Amino acid sequence: DALGDMDFKVTGTEAGVTALQMDIKILGVNRAIVETALAQAHEGRMFILGKMMEAISKPNESLSPYAPQMIRMQIHPDKIREVIGPGGKV
Template identity: 50%
Template sequence: TAIQMDIKIHGLTRPIVEEAIARTREARLYILDEVMKPAIAEPRAQVGKYAPKIISMQIDPQKIGDVVGQRGKTINAIIEQTGVKIDITDDGSVSICGTDADMMNRAAELIRIIVTDFEAGQILSGKVVSIKEFGAFIEFAPGKEGMVHISKISKERINRVEDVLTLGDKVTVVCLGKDKMGRMSFSIKDVK
Protein backbone atom coordinates (compact mmCIF):
# COMPACT_ATOMS: atom_id res chain seq x y z
CA THR A 1 0.00 0.00 0.00
CA ALA A 2 1.43 3.39 -0.93
CA ILE A 3 0.36 7.00 -1.14
CA GLN A 4 2.43 9.46 -3.03
CA MET A 5 3.23 12.21 -0.51
CA ASP A 6 5.32 14.56 -2.62
CA ILE A 7 2.41 16.14 -4.48
CA LYS A 8 1.38 19.63 -3.41
CA ILE A 9 -2.18 19.04 -2.20
CA HIS A 10 -3.05 21.08 0.86
CA GLY A 11 -6.20 19.06 1.56
CA LEU A 12 -4.29 15.79 2.19
CA THR A 13 -4.26 15.75 5.98
CA ARG A 14 -2.72 13.23 8.37
CA PRO A 15 -6.15 11.75 9.36
CA ILE A 16 -6.99 11.18 5.66
CA VAL A 17 -3.67 9.35 5.11
CA GLU A 18 -4.11 7.26 8.31
CA GLU A 19 -7.66 6.27 7.29
CA ALA A 20 -6.52 5.34 3.75
CA ILE A 21 -3.70 3.13 5.09
CA ALA A 22 -6.04 1.51 7.67
CA ARG A 23 -8.66 0.71 4.99
CA THR A 24 -6.10 -0.73 2.60
CA ARG A 25 -4.69 -2.88 5.45
CA GLU A 26 -8.18 -4.28 6.09
CA ALA A 27 -8.60 -5.02 2.39
CA ARG A 28 -5.18 -6.71 2.17
CA LEU A 29 -5.86 -8.92 5.22
CA TYR A 30 -9.29 -9.85 3.86
CA ILE A 31 -7.76 -10.93 0.55
CA LEU A 32 -5.01 -12.96 2.27
CA ASP A 33 -7.13 -14.58 5.01
CA GLU A 34 -10.59 -14.93 3.47
CA VAL A 35 -9.82 -15.41 -0.22
CA MET A 36 -6.30 -16.82 -0.62
CA LYS A 37 -5.92 -19.00 2.49
CA PRO A 38 -8.89 -21.28 1.67
CA ALA A 39 -7.56 -21.65 -1.90
CA ILE A 40 -3.94 -22.40 -0.90
CA ALA A 41 -2.99 -22.37 2.78
CA GLU A 42 0.77 -22.65 2.21
CA PRO A 43 3.23 -22.55 -0.68
CA ARG A 44 3.41 -25.73 -2.76
CA ALA A 45 6.39 -28.00 -2.21
CA GLN A 46 7.08 -27.94 -5.96
CA VAL A 47 6.25 -25.51 -8.71
CA GLY A 48 3.55 -26.49 -11.20
CA LYS A 49 4.17 -28.96 -14.00
CA TYR A 50 4.22 -26.25 -16.68
CA ALA A 51 5.98 -23.52 -14.68
CA PRO A 52 9.45 -22.52 -15.90
CA LYS A 53 12.24 -24.02 -13.81
CA ILE A 54 16.02 -23.81 -13.60
CA ILE A 55 18.70 -26.26 -12.49
CA SER A 56 22.11 -24.81 -11.64
CA MET A 57 25.24 -26.90 -11.51
CA GLN A 58 28.98 -26.31 -11.48
CA ILE A 59 31.45 -28.09 -13.76
CA ASP A 60 35.21 -27.90 -14.13
CA PRO A 61 35.93 -24.98 -16.51
CA GLN A 62 38.44 -27.28 -18.28
CA LYS A 63 35.50 -29.53 -19.31
CA ILE A 64 33.37 -26.79 -20.91
CA GLY A 65 34.75 -27.71 -24.34
CA ASP A 66 33.68 -31.33 -23.82
CA VAL A 67 30.09 -30.24 -23.02
CA VAL A 68 29.92 -27.81 -25.95
CA GLY A 69 31.69 -30.11 -28.44
CA GLN A 70 33.01 -29.19 -31.88
CA ARG A 71 30.99 -26.27 -33.25
CA GLY A 72 28.40 -26.83 -30.50
CA LYS A 73 27.56 -30.34 -31.69
CA THR A 74 27.41 -31.96 -28.23
CA ILE A 75 25.41 -29.27 -26.44
CA ASN A 76 23.01 -28.96 -29.38
CA ALA A 77 22.42 -32.74 -29.28
CA ILE A 78 21.53 -32.50 -25.57
CA ILE A 79 19.19 -29.58 -26.26
CA GLU A 80 17.57 -31.49 -29.14
CA GLN A 81 17.10 -34.65 -27.04
CA THR A 82 15.67 -32.87 -24.00
CA GLY A 83 14.09 -29.63 -25.25
CA VAL A 84 15.79 -27.52 -22.57
CA LYS A 85 17.84 -24.34 -22.78
CA ILE A 86 21.43 -24.57 -21.54
CA ASP A 87 23.75 -21.67 -20.66
CA ILE A 88 27.38 -22.17 -19.61
CA THR A 89 29.60 -19.38 -18.30
CA ASP A 90 33.40 -19.26 -18.44
CA ASP A 91 33.68 -20.18 -14.73
CA GLY A 92 31.83 -23.49 -15.30
CA SER A 93 28.39 -22.43 -14.07
CA VAL A 94 25.71 -24.33 -15.99
CA SER A 95 22.06 -23.26 -16.06
CA ILE A 96 19.48 -25.68 -17.44
CA CYS A 97 16.11 -24.02 -18.07
CA GLY A 98 12.81 -25.57 -19.09
CA THR A 99 9.35 -26.62 -17.99
CA ASP A 100 9.67 -30.44 -18.03
CA ALA A 101 11.51 -31.48 -14.83
CA ASP A 102 12.28 -34.98 -16.17
CA MET A 103 13.92 -33.61 -19.32
CA MET A 104 15.85 -31.03 -17.27
CA ASN A 105 17.16 -33.81 -15.01
CA ARG A 106 18.04 -35.87 -18.08
CA ALA A 107 20.06 -32.95 -19.50
CA ALA A 108 21.84 -32.51 -16.14
CA GLU A 109 22.65 -36.25 -16.07
CA LEU A 110 24.04 -36.13 -19.63
CA ILE A 111 26.26 -33.19 -18.68
CA ARG A 112 27.43 -35.03 -15.53
CA ILE A 113 28.34 -38.08 -17.65
CA ILE A 114 30.28 -35.92 -20.11
CA VAL A 115 32.32 -34.13 -17.42
CA THR A 116 32.93 -37.20 -15.22
CA ASP A 117 35.82 -39.47 -16.02
CA PHE A 118 34.74 -43.11 -16.11
CA GLU A 119 35.76 -45.11 -13.04
CA ALA A 120 35.93 -48.88 -12.54
CA GLY A 121 32.63 -50.17 -11.19
CA GLN A 122 30.58 -47.25 -12.55
CA ILE A 123 27.31 -48.42 -14.14
CA LEU A 124 26.03 -46.54 -17.18
CA SER A 125 23.23 -46.86 -19.71
CA GLY A 126 23.70 -46.08 -23.36
CA LYS A 127 22.90 -46.89 -26.95
CA VAL A 128 24.83 -49.08 -29.40
CA VAL A 129 26.17 -46.69 -32.05
CA SER A 130 28.77 -48.83 -33.82
CA ILE A 131 29.48 -52.53 -34.20
CA LYS A 132 32.89 -53.90 -35.15
CA GLU A 133 34.25 -57.46 -35.37
CA PHE A 134 35.94 -57.07 -31.98
CA GLY A 135 33.09 -55.40 -30.05
CA ALA A 136 30.52 -52.62 -29.89
CA PHE A 137 30.73 -48.90 -29.18
CA ILE A 138 28.15 -47.53 -26.73
CA GLU A 139 27.20 -43.83 -26.56
CA PHE A 140 26.33 -42.74 -23.00
CA ALA A 141 25.89 -39.06 -23.77
CA PRO A 142 26.41 -37.00 -26.92
CA GLY A 143 30.12 -37.25 -27.75
CA LYS A 144 30.86 -39.71 -24.90
CA GLU A 145 31.40 -43.30 -26.05
CA GLY A 146 32.98 -46.46 -24.72
CA MET A 147 33.79 -49.90 -26.11
CA VAL A 148 32.55 -53.32 -25.02
CA HIS A 149 34.83 -56.12 -26.22
CA ILE A 150 33.08 -59.12 -27.83
CA SER A 151 34.20 -61.30 -24.89
CA LYS A 152 32.37 -58.96 -22.45
CA ILE A 153 28.98 -58.88 -24.23
CA SER A 154 27.45 -62.19 -23.12
CA LYS A 155 28.12 -64.88 -20.54
CA GLU A 156 27.92 -67.42 -23.37
CA ARG A 157 30.54 -67.47 -26.11
CA ILE A 158 29.43 -65.57 -29.22
CA ASN A 159 30.96 -65.62 -32.69
CA ARG A 160 29.57 -62.34 -33.97
CA VAL A 161 28.59 -59.16 -32.11
CA GLU A 162 25.55 -58.87 -34.40
CA ASP A 163 24.16 -62.12 -32.97
CA VAL A 164 23.50 -60.30 -29.67
CA LEU A 165 23.50 -56.56 -30.38
CA THR A 166 22.09 -54.34 -33.12
CA LEU A 167 22.55 -50.64 -33.77
CA GLY A 168 20.28 -48.55 -31.55
CA ASP A 169 19.95 -51.16 -28.77
CA LYS A 170 19.79 -49.67 -25.28
CA VAL A 171 22.22 -51.42 -22.93
CA THR A 172 23.53 -51.14 -19.38
CA VAL A 173 27.27 -51.58 -18.85
CA VAL A 174 29.80 -51.52 -16.05
CA CYS A 175 33.17 -49.81 -16.38
CA LEU A 176 36.13 -52.18 -16.02
CA GLY A 177 38.87 -49.54 -16.08
CA LYS A 178 41.48 -48.94 -18.76
CA ASP A 179 42.69 -51.54 -21.23
CA LYS A 180 46.32 -52.10 -22.31
CA MET A 181 46.08 -49.20 -24.77
CA GLY A 182 44.76 -46.78 -22.15
CA ARG A 183 41.15 -46.78 -23.42
CA MET A 184 38.18 -47.27 -21.13
CA SER A 185 36.80 -50.80 -21.20
CA PHE A 186 33.18 -51.76 -20.46
CA SER A 187 31.25 -54.98 -19.92
CA ILE A 188 27.62 -55.92 -20.42
CA LYS A 189 27.89 -59.44 -18.95
CA ASP A 190 29.40 -58.24 -15.63
CA VAL A 191 26.54 -55.82 -14.78
CA LYS A 192 25.06 -56.84 -11.44
Protein backbone atom coordinates (compact mmCIF):
# COMPACT_ATOMS: atom_id res chain seq x y z
CA ASP A 1 0.00 0.00 0.00
CA ALA A 2 2.89 2.37 0.57
CA LEU A 3 3.89 2.30 -3.10
CA GLY A 4 1.85 4.07 -5.75
CA ASP A 5 -0.98 6.58 -5.74
CA MET A 6 -3.92 4.17 -5.74
CA ASP A 7 -4.82 0.82 -4.20
CA PHE A 8 -7.72 -0.69 -6.16
CA LYS A 9 -9.22 -4.11 -5.44
CA VAL A 10 -12.02 -5.59 -7.51
CA THR A 11 -13.78 -8.92 -7.07
CA GLY A 12 -16.59 -10.59 -8.94
CA THR A 13 -17.80 -13.34 -11.20
CA GLU A 14 -18.00 -13.79 -14.94
CA ALA A 15 -21.29 -11.87 -14.75
CA GLY A 16 -19.70 -8.76 -13.28
CA VAL A 17 -18.22 -6.94 -10.32
CA THR A 18 -19.54 -7.87 -6.88
CA ALA A 19 -17.37 -5.58 -4.74
CA LEU A 20 -14.58 -3.08 -5.03
CA GLN A 21 -12.35 -1.05 -2.75
CA MET A 22 -10.25 1.95 -3.67
CA ASP A 23 -7.80 3.87 -1.51
CA ILE A 24 -6.18 6.89 -3.13
CA LYS A 25 -3.24 8.90 -1.89
CA ILE A 26 -3.60 11.78 -4.34
CA LEU A 27 -6.22 14.47 -4.77
CA GLY A 28 -8.81 12.84 -7.00
CA VAL A 29 -8.72 10.31 -9.80
CA ASN A 30 -10.14 11.13 -13.21
CA ARG A 31 -12.62 9.03 -15.17
CA ALA A 32 -10.01 7.73 -17.62
CA ILE A 33 -7.92 6.27 -14.79
CA VAL A 34 -10.95 4.55 -13.24
CA GLU A 35 -12.02 3.15 -16.64
CA THR A 36 -8.50 1.82 -17.26
CA ALA A 37 -8.32 0.28 -13.78
CA LEU A 38 -11.72 -1.40 -14.23
CA ALA A 39 -10.70 -2.76 -17.65
CA GLN A 40 -7.48 -4.20 -16.19
CA ALA A 41 -9.44 -5.66 -13.27
CA HIS A 42 -11.89 -7.30 -15.70
CA GLU A 43 -9.06 -8.84 -17.70
CA GLY A 44 -7.36 -10.12 -14.54
CA ARG A 45 -10.61 -11.47 -13.09
CA MET A 46 -11.44 -13.37 -16.29
CA PHE A 47 -7.92 -14.83 -16.40
CA ILE A 48 -8.10 -16.03 -12.78
CA LEU A 49 -11.63 -17.42 -13.19
CA GLY A 50 -10.48 -19.27 -16.32
CA LYS A 51 -7.59 -20.86 -14.42
CA MET A 52 -9.98 -21.83 -11.62
CA MET A 53 -12.33 -23.50 -14.13
CA GLU A 54 -9.40 -25.44 -15.60
CA ALA A 55 -8.55 -26.79 -12.14
CA ILE A 56 -12.09 -27.43 -10.89
CA SER A 57 -14.83 -27.19 -13.50
CA LYS A 58 -17.67 -28.13 -11.14
CA PRO A 59 -18.23 -28.46 -7.39
CA ASN A 60 -17.40 -31.74 -5.67
CA GLU A 61 -20.28 -34.18 -5.37
CA SER A 62 -19.92 -34.36 -1.58
CA LEU A 63 -18.77 -31.94 1.07
CA SER A 64 -15.66 -32.80 3.07
CA PRO A 65 -16.31 -33.36 6.78
CA TYR A 66 -13.48 -30.85 7.35
CA ALA A 67 -15.09 -28.10 5.28
CA PRO A 68 -16.10 -24.97 7.18
CA GLN A 69 -19.75 -24.83 8.09
CA MET A 70 -22.09 -22.05 9.08
CA ILE A 71 -24.91 -22.31 11.58
CA ARG A 72 -27.57 -19.64 11.79
CA MET A 73 -29.57 -19.09 14.93
CA GLN A 74 -32.07 -16.54 16.16
CA ILE A 75 -31.49 -14.96 19.55
CA HIS A 76 -34.39 -13.28 21.26
CA PRO A 77 -33.60 -9.56 21.69
CA ASP A 78 -34.06 -9.88 25.48
CA LYS A 79 -31.30 -12.54 25.58
CA ILE A 80 -28.64 -10.77 23.48
CA ARG A 81 -26.88 -9.39 26.57
CA GLU A 82 -26.35 -12.98 27.75
CA VAL A 83 -24.50 -13.74 24.51
CA ILE A 84 -22.39 -10.59 24.09
CA GLY A 85 -22.29 -9.39 27.69
CA PRO A 86 -23.58 -6.10 29.05
CA GLY A 87 -22.59 -3.29 26.70
CA GLY A 88 -20.91 -5.80 24.35
CA LYS A 89 -17.97 -6.37 26.74
CA VAL A 90 -17.54 -10.11 26.06
